Every structure is written in structure tokens, then in C-alpha cells.
Amino acid sequence: MLSLATNGLLMLAVVLVVLSQPSRSPNSQPQPSYPLVTAGSSPPMDLGPRQKWTYDQWVAQLEREAAAAAANKPENLAILAGDSISLWFPAQLLPVGKNWLNQGISGETSAGLLKRLPLLDNTTPSVVFVMIGINDLIRGVPPEQILENSRLIIRDLLWAHPNAKVVLQSILPHSGPLATWEGRDRLLAIPNDKIREINRSLQAIATEENAYYLDLHPLFVDESGNLPLLFTTDGLHLNHQGYLVWRSALILFMQLQLNN
Template identity: 55%
Template sequence: MSTHSKTFPTWAFLSLAANGLLVLAIALVLMRKYEWSMASPMIRSAAATRLSDPKSTDSATELGPRHQLNYQQWVELLGREADVAARQQPKHLLILAGDSLSLWFPIELLPPKRTWLNQGISGETSKGLLNRLDLFDKTQPEAIFVMIGINDLIREVTDETILANQRLIVRYLRRVHPQSKIIVQSILPHSARNATWEGRDRLLAIPNRRIRDLNERLRAIAKEENVIYLDLYPLFADADGNMKTELSSDGLHLNPQGYLVWRNALLVLDQFVLEPVALK
């Protein structure tokens, strides 16, 4: 189905933080007594770096050598995985494109009854992502989720450059995948002084208000380019606009509870915007 075939504009911004249905859905899930093993979140997330089919039996113990890949090796690996998806043409294919936040999305938390192709690379920037979008040119996804930008800010890339690259990313995806829904996701906040990430000083040089302003401009780009904007920022921000410490492992990256919040935003988006597949 074409991106433009909906009866409402696909650019229409769904304010997910203010959407009562989303808040209710997330609240209900978070109130349940989920028990997550915090001992090794990276190992539990490793399978998300591969083409994930519900019938897949890949072992997450392969994290070791994969975790030590350099950037070019990652690009080559993701290209091979995209080629597999292009050959198999799985039904209900969805793509995650971005940096480590996408890369480490636990496969067991990704919405089910979909086939997920994870094209995230740790440390990725908007320019890097733009330069490798052709890796999955031959795939036929129903939707492509993009989250990129925080590493640009850490590397002191200007807002104008980040936004220009975001616009080029969207235009490329719309041209190459005209039948796919394109979802631009907001840049998440960081935990400011509560962060324990090794690059904490670099985070402190990036006020979260700058990220909020950048997201507002990103929302405008999504509207202008006729794609969907998913505002995740309010779901992760505390009263001061910083990342909630209970949702992050180090003030920058997400822990399982953080991914649970993101998952439920995707579930609500799927129900109201993407083609329904009776997700549970």
C-alpha cells in the first residue's frame, strides 16, 4: 500500500505523549510485574542485530566477535543481512535504521508478528547513515524507522547539518521505498548530571533544551516531507526534561525498561498508523 493511500495525511504528527491511548497502554504494561535479567542486557539484545524472524533460532552467544567489529565490518555485515531480507522477501518487514539505540533493541521486545531487520551501528551519525542507506535498497519493507542525531551532537556537528542530513535521509527513503511508511523518530534526551556514561562531559555540553528545539525542527521536516513523526522524547523525559534515570543504563543508552517504553509506542503506532496485524 502506498504511503499516500491513507485517508489522513501521513505526515500528521501524532503527539504520542499527549495521546491518552498511548499513555494508558504504556502505563498498563509498566504496571505489570515484568522481570528482566539485568546481568547481561547486551547478550539479550544481540539477536536484534540480525534479520529477526519469529522462527529464527540464531544464538545470541555470537555477540562476542560481532561486538568487536569495526565500522566497515559492521557495514559489510549489515549489507549481507539486508541481502538476505531482499532474497527472502519476508512478509511484514520492518527496518530499524540508526545508531546504538536501535542496534541494541532487544529482539524479544520488538513488536511481534513482524520481521525486523536491524540496521543500527553503534556510534552512527546522520552522515554515516545517509551514506549507507543503499545497503537495504532491494528490500521491500512496510515501514522504516529512523532514529539518528545524538552522536552528531556529541561530535559537535551543527544543528543545520544534522537537519540537512535528516532531510536527505527522508528524501532518499521516500524515493527508493515509495511503498513504505517512513517514520522519523525524535532524538532522545540524556540524563545530564546524572549520567554515568564515559563521555559524560560531552553530554553536559549538549543542553536537553537544544535537543527539544532540534526535535521541533525535525517534526517540521517530517511534515514538509510527508512522512510520519514519532515523538518519543516526552516519554523518556523527567520534569526537568532530562532522561529518566530508571529508563537508562548510563544516562545515554536505554535499559530494558527504556526499551519497553519504546516498544509500546511502536505498538500504538502500529495499531493506529501502520497496517494492522493484530499485534498482542
């Protein structure tokens, strides 16, 4: 019942967010998110165009940021773990009351995230939000492998951080034939119905592994089951409006689920 109530409130929040925001171009780019910031504050420093780094350079930088979080032990540490969709979450939109460590990497897969989780072992998060899987699908990874890796990610996080709450988030849909992302053909090869099926399995895995599940998918679909252009820059990544919806979902989820 609590889950159903939460979903209903999330849908209402989406409507309010959309109606309250000024009109924006679907192609307006979000500002980059910076690691380890107090939500609502300005980024502590300019880290430059990290999106142009190689994967190994990103991993090395995130290792340094995780080490800093481990050494400083900020209160109410919340971690975003995932791919570019997490990476580009604007720091100023992250829910207040927590110190956020962004551990997103552009192009990340479930296998890649699983491999680098030990970098977080010495941190002390209160909550870890995981979103992973779309790049696996783009690369042709079988759903069974995505699900198994997701299970192992949850287990690793719960083992390393027994006092933290682990939240597995659903994979977001794409915009189908309206997508303009450079890999559009690869997106079109992934039916959004398939993503919905995988999400149902992810929810079951989260329940089995004593983790939480945040179902964002219904908040990001139109009547055709695709990601609306209102929420995206290119049919795959989110724009400012999209992150506002995600922010609202995080706030309500933390209030209604994590705080009870």
C-alpha cells in the first residue's frame, strides 16, 4: 500500500513539475553535476570538461573523489552510482539535506560498475542510488547478464555498507523514432517494452536482496511508452525538466520510503 501511495504521489509531482516550469527547448543541455557537494550549494570548484576523458581517466578521478569522501566522512552521504544519466544530474537540483557523491561515468555498464564498487568500500553512505543497464542494452548485453550483475551490485553494496540503504532504480525508456542521439539506430533496436520487462525483474531482484526499488519508468513515458521530448536532450539523456522530475521522485521516495 505504501508503494502504491508513493507511486501515486510521484505521478502527481511530475504533473506539478511540468506545469510549474517555464517552457524550455527539448535540446537544452543540463549543466554538469559535480561530486561531493551539499545539495543546493554551488559546486566547490571547476573540474573541467570531464565528459571528454577516457574511461580509465574517469575511474581514476572517481577513485580520488571516493577517497576524499572516505577521509572526510561527510554526514548524510548519498551516492549516485551509474552512467551518464547519473553523472549529469545537476548539483543544484540534488535533494537538500545530504552530501552527494556522484559516481556516474559516461557509457558505464553493469559489469563496469560492479568492478569498480570496491572504490567505495571505505566511504560511509547513508544511501546509495543505483541506475544502470541502458548501455548494456545498447551494446547487446543479454538481459539475463544485466539482471545478474544488478543482483551482484546490490549484494556488494549491502555487504560493504551494512548500515546504508541501497536503492535500485529502474532503467529509463528512450524516445524511439524521435531520438536524435548519435547511436539512434542502436536505440531503435531496443524496444521500450523490453526495458519495461527488465524493470519488472529488477524490482523482483531488489525485493529478494532486501534493497529498495524506485520505479522511475512510469514518470518518463508518454502514451506510446517512449521518453517524451519534454524531458530529454537527444532521446536518451535527460534535460533540465527531466532532472526536475527525477529530483521530485527522489524527494518523495526518501520521505515516504527511506525515512519510515
